Amino acid sequence: MAELIGSILVLLGAIFHFSAGLGMLRMPDAYTRMQAGTKASTLGNTLILLGLGFYHPEWSLKLLIIICFVLMTNPVSSHALARAAHMIRIPMTRRTTVDALRATRQRRRSGK
């Protein structure tokens, strides 16, 4: 039973990873690609590691630590990448209508 649950979790994680890869190919610009990759792969990693935890209960503490580490690092790193991309003005897709970061920066500049 535990093995079945573990397998299903690993399969779900693989599906999320697949969607991350698909997003990389299909999304229109750097930012949307980045968010597809980050979100889907964070959840995919978590699910796969949880599934492994069902297979090997004796590993669960280490797996939990790895999950926490991935949950902390993945968003921070992709945030830094996206911010750097925004700083060097990598263009967005035309369909993007809201750019909160640029708006904040302009407001701050005019406030000075």
Place this chain on the structure above:
Amino acid sequence: MRRAFVILVVVLFGLVFTSLVIAHNERHSLRPLAESYVKLIPQELGAPNVITGILLTYRAFDTLGEVAVLFMVAAGVGLVLGASNKRRKSSPRKVVETARLSSEIVQSGAQILAPLIAIFAAYIIMNGHRSAGGGFQGGAVIASGVLLLVLASTRYRVDLEFLSMTESAAGVLFVLTGIAGLIFAGGFLDNRMLPLGQFGAFFSAGAIPILSVLLGVKVGCELSVIIDRFRA
């Protein structure tokens, strides 16, 4: 035309890899050399991790050479990028002001993550003789922590002098340990100069943990210096 060429290349690669996959049959027994290593290392060196056992005893001289290569890389990078560093030193404040501040998320993320990365690096280095890991890997993790700090804070300065001193000290101690092996045991970098201890324990496998720590410190320092050199 271009598309057809791309498809042709992909199909050719596919053919090559399918033939590899088809021709692959898993070996159920080890090769004679591998088998003798697998038997010999836990017996002779007392290290459960055969790979670290090989890297830090039988092939430790090679490892020393690899570290020397890494040192040459660091020196080369310093030579090439040193000119821009001089400019930086002449007006450090100006650079700090013009450098983009990293965001709050990265800054607080670094505060939480840097200690964790340091602990992880120490874990990898110290458990090199028992499980996957060792000096090189742990040193790379240390350098990634330094990279995170450099990214998070523009005011964070890597102390190049301290790093190069530590690195040289680690290198000298590594060679001295090797010579101690020559005197007290069978040869240069022989790990049996210290008691092998209980198989699989934290303090075991003779001098392998010591060599691993020295290697980790040395590699971490070298890679940190390289990272700092790339800072504009």
